[in-house]
Amino acid sequence: MFGDDDDLFADDDGDAAAALKAKLTAEAKARGEKKLEKGRSMIVFEVKPFEAECDLEKLAQGIKELKHEGIQNWGQEHKLVPIAFGIKKLVISCIVFDVKVGMDDVMDLINEKFEDEIQSIDVQAMSKV
Numbered sequence: 001m002f003g004d005d006d007d008l009f010a011d012d013d014g015d016a017a018a019a020l021k022a023k024l025t026a027e028a029k030a031r032g033e034k035k036l037e038k039g040r041s042m043i044v045f046e047v048k049p050f051e052a053e054c055d056l057e058k059l060a061q062g063i064k065e066l067k068h069e070g071i072q073n074w075g076q077e078h079k080l081v082p083i084a085f086g087i088k089k090l091v092i093s094c095i096v097f098d099v100k101v102g103m104d105d106v107m108d109l110i111n112e113k114f115e116d117e118i119q120s121i122d123v124q125a126m127s128k129v
Contacts, residue, residue, distance in 0.1 A: 039098040040072060043106065044125040047090040047118055048083070054117055056080050056090045063092055066109055070101025095129055 047063070049056065057080075064074040075093035082088050096106060107121045 040095055040129040041098055041103075042093060042095050042125075042127050042129050043103050043123060044091060044093045045107070045110070046081075046122045046124045047092060047110070048120045048122075049087070049090075049117055050119045052086045052088075056088060059114060059117055060090055060092055062114060063090075063110055066113060068101055068106070068109060070097050070099075071095075071106065072097060091124060 047056075047059065049059070060078045064078075066074075072095040075095075078093075079091040080088045081091055094106065096103070103123055103126060107123075110121055111118060
């Protein structure tokens with residue numbers, strides 16, 4: 001049925017296999033870069049003020065006005081959550097482009113602008129969008 005010269009497991013097209021592998025690798029890399037470029041994260045921050053008398057509504061509006069090329073947008077709503085002794089914390093969210101800005105960069109941006117009013121900023125949650 002099969003002749004002696006029919007080798008079913010022969011590696012006749014080594015060049016074709018290498019070219020196919022190179023093509024698939026290039027396509028996977030391009031898809032990965034495109035996915036990374038579109039990568040976004042939602043970050044929820046807890047902003048704690050120095051004093052109970054701090055106007056957190058004004059602070060929230062000021063934070064939402066901060067602009068950066070890596071920040072897509074700030075959440076429309078924010079929350080004032082009671083901590084203790086009449087002190088409240090501000091819970092605010094934003095969506096960032098992963099390649100352009102990190103969560104530490106956003107925290108530094110807020111701290112630089114409002115360092116006199118803010119005691120600390122913590123990340124409550126972070127998730128990929």
